[in-house]
Amino acid sequence: MIQTHILGFPRIGAQRELKTALEQHWRGELDVAGLEDVGRQLRQHHWQLQRDAGLGFLTVGDFAYYDHVANHIQLWGCEPARFGFAGHEPALARHFKMARGVDADATSGHAPCQGHATCTGTHALEMTKWFDTNYHYLVPEFAADTRFSLAPERLLGELAEAQAFGLPVKPVLIGPLTFLWLGKSKSAGFDRLDLLDSLLPLYADLLIRMAAAGVQWVQIDEPILGLDLPPAWTQAFEHAYQALRRVDVSLLLTTYFGGLGDHLGLACRLPVAGLHVDAIRAPGELANVLETLPLDRELSVGIVDGRNVWRTDLDAALGQLRTALERRGGRLWLAPSCSLLHVPFSLSDDTALDEELRRWVAGAREKLAELQCLKRALLKGDAAVASDLAEARAAIQSRRQSPRVHRPAVSARLAQLPAHADRRPSAFSRRQRLQRDRLKLPPLPTTTIGSFPQTASIRAARAALKRGTLATETYREAMQQEIAQAVAAQEQLGLDVLVHGEAERNDMVEYFGELLDGYAFSANGWVQSYGSRCVKPPLLFGDVQRPAPMTVAWAQHAQSLTKRPMKGMLTGPITMLQWSFVRDDQPRSITALQLALAVRDEVQDLEAAGIAIIQVDEPALREGLPLRQADWPPYLEWACRAFRVATSGVRDDTQVHTHMCYAEFNDILPAIASLDADVITIETSRSDMELLRGFGAFRYPNEIGPGVYDIHSPRVPDSDEMIRLLRKAAEVVPAERLWVNPDCGLKTRTWAEATAALQQMVQAAKQLRDELAQQATRERHVAPAL
Numbered sequence: 001m002i003q004t005h006i007l008g009f010p011r012i013g014a015q016r017e018l019k020t021a022l023e024q025h026w027r028g029e030l031d032v033a034g035l036e037d038v039g040r041q042l043r044q045h046h047w048q049l050q051r052d053a054g055l056g057f058l059t060v061g062d063f064a065y066y067d068h069v070a071n072h073i074q075l076w077g078c079e080p081a082r083f084g085f086a087g088h089e090p091a092l093a094r095h096f097k098m099a100r101g102v103d104a105d106a107t108s109g110h111a112p113c114q115g116h117a118t119c120t121g122t123h124a125l126e127m128t129k130w131f132d133t134n135y136h137y138l139v140p141e142f143a144a145d146t147r148f149s150l151a152p153e154r155l156l157g158e159l160a161e162a163q164a165f166g167l168p169v170k171p172v173l174i175g176p177l178t179f180l181w182l183g184k185s186k187s188a189g190f191d192r193l194d195l196l197d198s199l200l201p202l203y204a205d206l207l208i209r210m211a212a213a214g215v216q217w218v219q220i221d222e223p224i225l226g227l228d229l230p231p232a233w234t235q236a237f238e239h240a241y242q243a244l245r246r247v248d249v250s251l252l253l254t255t256y257f258g259g260l261g262d263h264l265g266l267a268c269r270l271p272v273a274g275l276h277v278d279a280i281r282a283p284g285e286l287a288n289v290l291e292t293l294p295l296d297r298e299l300s301v302g303i304v305d306g307r308n309v310w311r312t313d314l315d316a317a318l319g320q321l322r323t324a325l326e327r328r329g330g331r332l333w334l335a336p337s338c339s340l341l342h343v344p345f346s347l348s349d350d351t352a353l354d355e356e357l358r359r360w361v362a363g364a365r366e367k368l369a370e371l372q373c374l375k376r377a378l379l380k381g382d383a384a385v386a387s388d389l390a391e392a393r394a395a396i397q398s399r400r401q402s403p404r405v406h407r408p409a410v411s412a413r414l415a416q417l418p419a420h421a422d423r424r425p426s427a428f429s430r431r432q433r434l435q436r437d438r439l440k441l442p443p444l445p446t447t448t449i450g451s452f453p454q455t456a457s458i459r460a461a462r463a464a465l466k467r468g469t470l471a472t473e474t475y476r477e478a479m480q481q482e483i484a485q486a487v488a489a490q491e492q493l494g495l496d497v498l499v500h501g502e503a504e505r506n507d508m509v510e511y512f513g514e515l516l517d518g519y520a521f522s523a524n525g526w527v528q529s530y531g532s533r534c535v536k537p538p539l540l541f542g543d544v545q546r547p548a549p550m551t552v553a554w555a556q557h558a559q560s561l562t563k564r565p566m567k568g569m570l571t572g573p574i575t576m577l578q579w580s581f582v583r584d585d586q587p588r589s590i591t592a593l594q595l596a597l598a599v600r601d602e603v604q605d606l607e608a609a610g611i612a613i614i615q616v617d618e619p620a621l622r623e624g625l626p627l628r629q630a631d632w633p634p635y636l637e638w639a640c641r642a643f644r645v646a647t648s649g650v651r652d653d654t655q656v657h658t659h660m661c662y663a664e665f666n667d668i669l670p671a672i673a674s675l676d677a678d679v680i681t682i683e684t685s686r687s688d689m690e691l692l693r694g695f696g697a698f699r700y701p702n703e704i705g706p707g708v709y710d711i712h713s714p715r716v717p718d719s720d721e722m723i724r725l726l727r728k729a730a731e732v733v734p735a736e737r738l739w740v741n742p743d744c745g746l747k748t749r750t751w752a753e754a755t756a757a758l759q760q761m762v763q764a765a766k767q768l769r770d771e772l773a774q775q776a777t778r779e780r781h782v783a784p785a786l
């Protein structure tokens with residue numbers, strides 16, 4: 001018996017219908033019923049596609065209006081008490097409040113944020129990366145007094161919708177251990193694993209209800225089996241799945257994003273009916289799984305890449321699958337390696353890709369067809385799918401041999417790169433002195449992270465340019481005008497280091513992808529990043545080089561409008577790598593170095609154009625870390641070197657900034673320090689500056705701008721809240737090395753929200769500066785007496 005299935009489907013919709021509906025709803029233009037209609041239509045469409053592709057199951061429970069982890073917070077009834085939800089508040093409204101925070105003037109009756117004595121609003125749940133992807137989930141909050149209660153209505157409702165198709169339906173749940181692992185412990189000395197025993201009965205209860213509804217298989221995701229786990233957590237797996245085996249439903253335990261490593265034996269002996277493994281990230285492990293997994297279990301092989309867009313090499317896949325099939329006595333399930341959430345809906349008709357490139361790639365819809373083809377070939381032989389195989393072979397051959405992929409000049413430049421290309425001329429202490437002399441900034445300098453609101457008119461102008469209804473020159477003038485407004489606004493706010501606002505960029509990665517050789521970009525290859533926000537990762541298919549300067553004219557224009565320093569703004573090589581669909585035919589380290597050289601050229605050109613501060617964003621440095629710690633050192637070595645290659649070609653008095661956000665940085669502090677950026681700005685406010693503690697303990701040597709407010713929430717914090725955070729920061733990092741800035745760029749905010757918050761931020765910095773000056777005066781007066 002050969003089954004095909006998927007672990008999850010992109011929920012945003014072929015034309016980002018969910019995004020449009022969500023944003024209309026939040027603006028008050030679409031009521032709940034209208035939004036739910038859109039959700040229902042999307043689910044129906046996605047199940048139709050699964051049915052048409054002949055999948056063995058329709059997967060249900062992968063849909064979410066904002067986030068699937070937040071769905072589980074609601075499913076298990078553990079919404080944090082700080083939101084103060086009243087019993088009658090609809091689940092969807094609560095979902096959005098957890099995701100977006102609650103503004104102070106809308107909080108009557110709500111508890112103040114934990115630890116925020118002066119704050120009357122309630123901040124959103126923390127958001128962080130879903131494993132090593134660019135998808136952000138909402139972090140569950142657990143405390144010793146967390147209680148669970150089952151709220152299955154949404155999920156059972158969707159189950160019933162799917163069952164109306166008359167096909168087997170497979171609900172998907174995040175497993176209990178992964179759910180607890182992904183959350184954070186909010187009370188001191190408390191271990192969230194202690195909550196397992198109170199959570200398991202709810203899982204059992206839900207499974208019983210699903211079984212009663214006619215469900216035979218439930219997919220239970222435990223991707224943490226691909227991570228290093230403390231022994232107590234691995235032991236808990238046996239206990240948890242023993243408890244769940246009593247329920248009369250078959251569990252398919254799914255692992256993805258990597259190999260099982262030392263958890264392979266555990267995963268194979270857990271009392272579940274089936275196991276899914278990622279044969280794309282860990283192809284070498286399949287043989288071991290085939291040896292170890294008892295034959296009375298189903299094996300699901302993740303054979304189609306759920307994280308990248310390159311067309312599957314069907315011959316190679318069939319080779320692996322036939323071996324597996326033989327070992328499994330003719331029983332096998334075929335699937336993508338992970339949920340298809342991480343790839344675009346479809347690329348086969350994309351209007352921006354040329355014909356050759358369209359043949360090289362596969363979006364989610366095309367991946368369903370690949371599964372169907374693999375299944376037919378296994379069941380009926382290659383001849384049954386001869387034309388599909390021939391087409392796939394030709395495409396793979398054409399990609400392998402294309403002169404568009406290989407550029408001898410790029411490899412030659414890499415080979416000749418001097419060993420010291422990744423070192424600044426002098427140590428930080430000397431650079432700091434020279435930069436202070438040149439820039440003459442006040443203590444606690446204020447700045448922003450780069451982007452200002454991407455307004456509807458900016459987007460409309462760019463859309464018109466792409467359609468060809470707006471002339472290039474008119475577009476350029478319009479963007480220059482936006483930049484001028486951003487500069488004027490920053491001067492009025494009294495910010496010290498300005499940015500041009502990134503109006504001309506569709507996205508911080510796609511913009512550069514469009515300007516670099518070796519990249520292609522799609523018209524509609526959207527992937528959800530969080531909530532309604534999507535990105536369109538460009539396709540890095542060949543050797544990368546920079547044909548011409550990419551940002552210099554914009555930066556020069558911006559600098560010409562002000563006497564204050566204007567930061568040049570670039571995206572670093574690792575973030576370009578991580579947030580692109582990257583080639584799989586050479587090591588990522590080589591591609592990173594190619595990108596680094598392109599960025600280096602731009603950094604040097606910005607310096608030559610008189611830009612004194614250059615920021616090279618690397619928010620994805622942490623996300624690129626291999627999931628297993630043993631694999632970290634080589635990655636960090638080449639990734640940090642790539643950053644240094646990109647940034648080291650400048651004079652000592654040019655100040656290099658970097659920026660990172662939405663990840664756990666404390667465990668890679670030595671690597672972050674090794675980047676040797678003069679200033680790092682990082683997102684810290686959602687974790688209430690917890691993150692910065694590590695920087696203090698590690699004695700991070702250079703300057704730091706800890707984010708003093710969360711930019712993802714429409715809520716405008718007041719200066720007292722920021723002062724409190726800055727004081728907290730000054731406890732661990734000397735004030736003379738601190739900068740003041742938001743958590744991240746402001747592109748998702750409105751101008752009203754951005755200026756209101758920045759006003760508070762500038763005021764907070766001024767107040768603390770005055771206090772520092774008074775303190776210095778007091779110390780001067782006391783000094784002679786000492």
Ligand SMILES: CN1c2c(nc(N)[nH]c2=O)NC[C@@H]1CNc1ccc(C(=O)N[C@@H](CCC(=O)N[C@@H](CCC(=O)N[C@@H](CCC(=O)O)C(=O)O)C(=O)O)C(=O)O)cc1
Nearest residue numbers: 134459460462463506507508509529532533534535579748
């Ligand atoms: C910092 N972050 C980023 C990540 N990854 C990236 N690749 N880029 C990032 O900035 N990962 C971590 C975080 C995630 N954060 C965000 C924040 C914001 C967004 C976001 O706002 N995305 C936009 C899409 C941005 C974009 O590409 N815009 C284009 C196209 C705009 C568009 O939709 N146009 C319409 C027509 C409009 C009109 O006619 O008026 C259309 O094409 O249909 C552009 O500006 O040109 C979003 O809206 O989701 C993402 C991640």
Ligand SMILES: N[C@@H](CCS)C(=O)O
Nearest residue numbers: 449450451617619745
């Ligand atoms: N410069 C970018 C960084 C985002 S991580 C921005 O401000 O949007």
Ligand SMILES: [Zn+2]
Nearest residue numbers: 619661744745
């Ligand atoms: Zn950021």
